[in-house]
Amino acid sequence: MESVCATTSCLFVDITENRRLWNALQPQLSAIGYGKIRAVSKKTGAVIQSAVIGAGQVATQHLACISRLPGVRLAAVCDLSRALAESAADRYGANAWYTDHTRMLSELKPDIVHITTPPSSHFRLAKDCLNADAHVFVEKPATARFEEFAELQLLAQTKRRLLIEDYNYLYNGPVRRLLDSVKAGELGAVVHVEALLCLNILDKTNPFSDPNLRHPALDLEGGAIADFLPHLASLVYFFGGKACSVRTVWEKRKVDSPLPYDEFRATVRMEHATATLLFSAHSQPDSFRLSVFGSRGRAVADIWENRLTRAWLRPVAKPLIPFYNALEEAKVLRRSAFKLLWQKLGSGPGTFEGLWVLTASLYDSLASGTPPLFSLEDTMEVNRLVHELKQERNRF
Amino acid sequence: MKALVTGSGGFLGRHVVHALLGHGHAVRAVLRPASGDPPPEWKGRAEIVRADLRAPASEELFDGVDVLVHLAATMSGSAEAAFAGTVVSTEKLCETMLRTGSTRRVVLASSFSVYDWTAPKRALTEETPIEPKPYDRDGYAVMKIWQERVVRRLAAEQGWTLTVLRPGFIYGPAWPEVGGAGISLKKLFLVVSPFSSLPLTHVENCAQAFAVAAEKGLAGTFNIIDDESITAWRYAGKFLSHSGAIRIPVPYWLGLGVAYSAQCVSRILFPPSGGKLPAFLVPQRYRARFRPLEFPNRRAKETLGWSSKPFFDSARALT
Numbered sequence: 241m242e243s244v245c246a247t248t249s250c251l252f253v254d255i256t257e258n259r260r261l262w263n264a265l266q267p268q269l270s271a272i273g274y275g276k277i278r279a280v281s282k283k284t285g286a287v288i289q290s291a292v293i294g295a296g297q298v299a300t301q302h303l304a305c306i307s308r309l310p311g312v313r314l315a316a317v318c319d320l321s322r323a324l325a326e327s328a329a330d331r332y333g334a335n336a337w338y339t340d341h342t343r344m345l346s347e348l349k350p351d352i353v354h355i356t357t358p359p360s361s362h363f364r365l366a367k368d369c370l371n372a373d374a375h376v377f378v379e380k381p382a383t384a385r386f387e388e389f390a391e392l393q394l395l396a397q398t399k400r401r402l403l404i405e406d407y408n409y410l411y412n413g414p415v416r417r418l419l420d421s422v423k424a425g426e427l428g429a430v431v432h433v434e435a436l437l438c439l440n441i442l443d444k445t446n447p448f449s450d451p452n453l454r455h456p457a458l459d460l461e462g463g464a465i466a467d468f469l470p471h472l473a474s475l476v477y478f479f480g481g482k483a484c485s486v487r488t489v490w491e492k493r494k495v496d497s498p499l500p501y502d503e504f505r506a507t508v509r510m511e512h513a514t515a516t517l518l519f520s521a522h523s524q525p526d527s528f529r530l531s532v533f534g535s536r537g538r539a540v541a542d543i544w545e546n547r548l549t550r551a552w553l554r555p556v557a558k559p560l561i562p563f564y565n566a567l568e569e570a571k572v573l574r575r576s577a578f579k580l581l582w583q584k585l586g587s588g589p590g591t592f593e594g595l596w597v598l599t600a601s602l603y604d605s606l607a608s609g610t611p612p613l614f615s616l617e618d619t620m621e622v623n624r625l626v627h628e629l630k631q632e633r634n635r636f
Numbered sequence: 637m638k639a640l641v642t643g644s645g646g647f648l649g650r651h652v653v654h655a656l657l658g659h660g661h662a663v664r665a666v667l668r669p670a671s672g673d674p675p676p677e678w679k680g681r682a683e684i685v686r687a688d689l690r691a692p693a694s695e696e697l698f699d700g701v702d703v704l705v706h707l708a709a710t711m712s713g714s715a716e717a718a719f720a721g722t723v724v725s726t727e728k729l730c731e732t733m734l735r736t737g738s739t740r741r742v743v744l745a746s747s748f749s750v751y752d753w754t755a756p757k758r759a760l761t762e763e764t765p766i767e768p769k770p771y772d773r774d775g776y777a778v779m780k781i782w783q784e785r786v787v788r789r790l791a792a793e794q795g796w797t798l799t800v801l802r803p804g805f806i807y808g809p810a811w812p813e814v815g816g817a818g819i820s821l822k823k824l825f826l827v828v829s830p831f832s833s834l835p836l837t838h839v840e841n842c843a844q845a846f847a848v849a850a851e852k853g854l855a856g857t858f859n860i861i862d863d864e865s866i867t868a869w870r871y872a873g874k875f876l877s878h879s880g881a882i883r884i885p886v887p888y889w890l891g892l893g894v895a896y897s898a899q900c901v902s903r904i905l906f907p908p909s910g911g912k913l914p915a916f917l918v919p920q921r922y923r924a925r926f927r928p929l930e931f932p933n934r935r936a937k938e939t940l941g942w943s944s945k946p947f948f949d950s951a952r953a954l955t
Contacts, residue, residue, distance in 0.1 A: 297716045321724045323786050327778075331771055445712065451670035452688040585902075586911040 288312045288606055291350040291374075293341050293365055294357035295319040295328035298379055301592045302354045303332040305599045312603055318344045341365060345372035352377060352402075352606060358456035359467070363388040366403070370395045375402040377602060380470035382619070384460055386627035393620050402612055404602060405619050407474035411594035411601075414541035414548040415475070415530055422479065426552055427534025433479045433515040434531040435472040438523040442497050449497055461630045462490070463500035465519050472517040473625040475530050477618070481511030483625040488632040493522060506629050517629070544591050546583065547576035638662040638700050639850050640739070642689060642729065643707035644682075645671040647811050648745065648803075651843035652705060657681050659847050664701060666708070689725035693732040703741040703850045704733060706787070715775030722779040723786060730790045742791060743849045746784050746802045748835060748859070749777040753923045759930035760835070762802075762857045772920045799849045803842050803860040804835030804931060808947075811839065812875040815925050817868050818883075819916050825881045828916075829888035830869035832928030837862045838947040845942045858936040862944040874948070888928055895922045 290306050292299055295317050306314050318338040319325040329337035338344035345353075345368060352375040355365050363383045369376045370392065382405040383389040396403035409415060421427055441448040441464050448455045448464040460466040477483070491503040502521035508514065528543040537552025549572050551565040589596050598613065605612045639656050643649040644665035654677070656663050663682040666689070667674060674684055687693060689708055698704075706729065710721025733739050751760060752767045770778045784800060791798035805814035813820075816834045818827040837845075837860050845860045872883050898917040902910035915921045936942045 296720060297714065300716055321720075321727055323723045323727050323782055324720070327719070327723070327782055447713075447717065452668045453690050584912065586906045587909060 288352065288603055289315040289348065289350045290352050290354070290603075291316045291318065291344060291348060292328070292334075292354045292356060293318045293344075293369075294355060294361075294379075295321070295324040296356065299328065299354070299356040301589060301595050302356055302377075302599065303328060303334075304589070305596045306354070306603075307332040307334075309600060309603055311607060315348050315350050316344050342368060345369065345374065350374050352603075355379060359460060360384050360456060363392065366392050367395060370399050370401050370403070373399060373401065375404075375606065377402075377404045377406065377599070379406050381405075381460065381467065381626065382470070382623060386623055389620070389623045393616055396616060402602070402606070403616055403619065404598075404612060404614075405470060405474075405622070406595065406598070407470065407614070407622070408592065408595035408598055409471050409528070409543050410474055410478060411597040411613075412541075412543050412591070413546055413593065414543055415594070416597075417548045418530065418532060418539050418541040419478075421539055421548070421550065422532060422534070426537060426550070427532060427539060428536030430479055430513045430532055430534050432513055432533040433476045433510075434518070434529075434533075435475045435515070436518045436520075436527065436529045436531070437468055437472060438520045438525070438527045439468070440521060440524060440526060441499065442494055442502060442521045448499060451498075454498060458498060458500070462504075462633060465490075465499075465501050465504045466626075466630060468519055469517075469626045469629055470622060472519065473629065474622045476508065476510065476515035476517060477622050477625060478614070479530075479532055480508075480513040480515045482621050483515075483628060484509045484511065486625070486628045486632050488629055490633045501633075506632070508625070542576075545576060546579060547572055549573070637702045637851065638664065639703050639705050640664045640666065640697065640701040641705045641707065642666045643709065643745075644674070646707060647808070648806060648839060648842060648846075649707045650675060651808075651839050652707060652846045653678065653682055655840075655843040655847035656705075656850065659851065661847075661850070664697070666697070689729055690721055692728055695732055695736045698733055698736040698739045701739045703743060703853065704729075704739055705743045705745075705846055705850050707745045707846075709745070709779070709783070711776075715778065718775050719779045719782070723782045726783050727786050730787060734790065734794060740795070741797045741799075741850075741853050742787060743799045743801065743846055744784065744787050745846070746800050746857075747776070747780045748802055748804050749773070749924060750781045750784060750802065751924075753920075753927050756929055759932055760859075761932055762859055762935055769920075773924065774915060774921055777924070797853050797855050799852075799854060800857040801845055801849055801860050801936075802857065803837050803845070806837055806839050806842050807871075808839030814871070817872045817875065818886075820881070823881055825872055825876055825883050826886045826891075827868050827872045827883050828886045828891050828926040829928045830872075830883075830885040831867050832888070833865045833931070834868050834871055835861050835929075835931040836864075836866055836871070837944065840947065841944040844944075845936060845940065848940050848942045852940055854939060856935075856939060858940060858942075859931065859933060860936055860942070861931045861933040862947075863933065864944065864946045864948055866948050871948075888926055891916070891926065892919060892922060895919045 290312055292302055306312055314332060314334040316336040316338055317325050317328040317334045318341045320339055322339050325337040325339055353369040355362055355378040359381050362378050366376050366378055392403055443449060444451055457464050457467040487507045489505040490501045492501050494502055504519040506517040530541045532539050537550060539548060539550040541548050549569045554561050554564050556564055601613050639661055641653050641663055644653050645667045653663050653665050664685055665682045666685050666687050668688050669686045710718045750766050752765045756764050766781060767773060767777060770781045805816050807814050818825050841862050842860055895917045896919050898913055899910055899919060902913055
C-alpha cells in the first residue's frame with residue numbers, strides 16, 4: 241500500500257478543500273455526491289486567461305466547466321470552422337473566437353490552452369502553445385506517437401509549463417473513493433488491478449463505425465481502441481506504478497467494420513502489482529470498471545454507473561465475512577440505482593464529472609502555484625505504457 | 637438549368653429531385669456513400685454523386701451547376717454531432733462553391749423552428765423575429781439558426797441570390813408523425829390544442845416549392861405551408877387510425893401550465909438552471925411545437941407563384 245501511495249500521492253489531494261471552486265461547480269456536481277466540503281479558503285490571485293482549440297464534441301464539457309470557474313476568463317475559442325468557433329464563443333461567453341490558432345496565441349497570450357481537436361493535430365498545436373508560453377491541457381491521446389510526446393515533455397520542461405493529458409476518469413467519484421480506500425489501507429497491499437471497458441463502437445450510429453465518414457481516431461496505431469488506451473493505462477498506472485513488461489492480444493472479430501481491431505486484452509507486470517487491461521466492442525451492455533485486488537480485500541469501481549462495491553476481511557468471525565460483505569454490496573447497489581435515476585434527471589456533467597474535477601483542480605494549481613494532481617513524469621509513464629501496448633501489437 | 641441537390645437520399649430530398657426532373661431540369665443528386673440505391677426512376681435522368689458533406693467537397697461537384705438546393709442536415713446523434721453535420725458541412729460546401737465561383741444561387745431548406753414563438757400575436761409570418769435565445773431551445777433549432785446565419789453571411793458577402801424556404805411540419809408517406817400533432821404516450825396520444833390548424837405541408841407540395849424557388853432565383857425568405865387547413869385532432873385521427881391509440885384532447889394553455897410547473901419543480905430540485913426534462917415539458921420547446929397561431933402562406937404564393945394541392949384526404953397523404 242505504501243508503495244502505491246508513493247507513486248500516486250498527488251492523487252490524494254482533496255480537491256474539495258477549495259470552497260470557492262466547489263461552490264462554483266456545486267450546481268453541476270451536487271448530485272454526484274462528492275466528499276465533505278471543508279472550509280478552507282485560498283486566495284487565487286489574478287484572473288487566468290483560458291482558451292480552447294477545437295470546438296467539437298468533447299470541447300463542450302471543457303467549455304461548460306471553464307465558463308463556470310471563478311477567477312477564470314474564457315478568452316477565446318478557436319476552430320477551423322468559423323461557425324463552430326463563433327457559436328461556441330457565443331454559447332459559453334468567450335470574449336473572442338478565431339480560426340487561426342497562431343493568431344490567437346500571439347494576440348491573446350492565454351495562460352492555458354485546452355486542445356480538444358482530433359489526435360493527429362495535438363502534437364503540432366501543443367508545441368505551438370508551449371512555445372507561446374501557455375500551459376497545455378490536452379485531450380487524450382496526447383499525441384499520435386510516443387516520440388512526439390517525448391518531444392513535448394522536453395519542451396514543457398524547458399518552458400516550465402504544465403502539460404496535462406486528460407485522465408478524467410481518475411477523478412470520477414467511484415475511482416476517487418477507491419483511491420481513498422487504498423490509501424486508508426482497507427484493501428491491504430495492491431496485488432492486481434483490472435481496467436475493463438465494454439463499449440459498442442461497432443454500431444453504425446457510433447462515430448467510430450460511421451459508414452459514411454472515417455473517424456480520425458481510426459488513423460491511430462491500433463485504431464479506435466488506441467483512443468481509449470490512455471484511460472485504461474492511466475487507471476492501472478496510478479494503482480500499480482510503472483509498467484515493466486506487457487503482453488497483448490489485439491483482435492478484429494467483425495470483418496465488415498471499419499475498425500482495425502475490436503477486441504483488446506493486455507497483461508502488464510507493473511512496479512507494485514500486475515494489471516490487466518481489457519477493451520471489448522462486442523460485450524454488452526456498455527460498462528467501464530476498475531477492479532483492485534488487495535491483500536485484505538477487493539473493490540470494484542463502476543465508473544459509469546457511479547458506484548463502488550467492496551469485499552474485505554472484516555473484523556468479524558470469518559464465516560460471517562461474506563454475509564457482511566453481501567449486505568454492504570446490496571446497500572450500495574440499491575442506493576446506486578436511485579442515484580443513477582437522480583443523475584439522469586439532473587443537469588450535471590454525468591460521466592464527465594471527472595473532467596470537471598480535474599479542470600477545476602488544474603486551475604486551482606495555476607492560481608495558487610501548487611503542483612497539479614499528477615506530474616509530467618506520471619503522464620510520461622502512462623504514455624510509455626500506451627506505446628508499449630501498441631508496439632506489442634506488431635510482435636505476434 | 638442544372639441543380640445540385642444535397643440530402644437527396646432524405647425524405648424531402650427524393651421528392652425535390654423528382655420535382656426538379658419533372659420540371660425538365662438537370663439534377664446532380666448528392667447521396668451519402670452508405671445510403672441506399674437511388675429510386676429506379678432517376679436512372680438515366682439524374683446524375684448521382686456519392687459524398688459525405690462533413691468532408692471537404694470536391695470542386696467538381698459544382699461543375700456546370702446553376703443553383704445549389706441545399707437540403708442536407710444531420711438528424712441523428714448528439715446535438716454537437718448534428719451541429720457539425722449540418723452547420724459545419726454547410727460552411728464547407730459553401731466554401732467550395734465560393735472557390736469554384738461559377739454557381740451563384742442557393743435555395744436553402746430552413747425550418748419554422750428558427751422563429752421566436754413568443755413574438756407573434758396572431759400570425760407567424762416571415763417577419764416574425766428569429767429566436768433570440770436558441771440555446772434554451774433544442775439542438776435542431778440551434779443548428780437551423782446557425783445554418784441560416786452561415787449561408788446568409790456568405791450570400792451577402794459574395795452577392796449570391798439566396799432563397800430561404802422555411803417549411804412547417806412536412807408530412808407524407810413514410811413520415812406520418814409530425815411533432816405538432818401531439819404527444820405519444822404508448823396507447824395514449826395527447827392532442828395538444830386539438831382544434832387549431834397545424835402548419836403542415838405535404839412533402840410533394842413542399843418539393844414543388846423548392847423546384848419553383850430553384851427556377852425563379854428570387855432572393856427572399858418564404859414560409860411553406862399548404863392551403864389545406866387540418867386540425868391537430870383530425871391529423872392525429874388519421875395517422876393513429878391503425879395503431880389503436882386513444883386520442884385525448886389537451887388545451888394549449890393547460891399543457892403550457894404543466895410545462896412551467898415542471899420547470900419550476902426541476903429548478904427547485906436542481907438549482908439554478910434545472911435538470912433534464914422531456915421536450916414537451918420545456919416551455920420554450922412546447923411553445924414552438926404547439927402554439928396555436930395563423931400560418932399565412934401569401935408570400936410564397938404571390939412572389940414565387942407556388943401553389944399547394946390538397947393531399948390529406950388522398951391515398952398519398954400518409955401511406
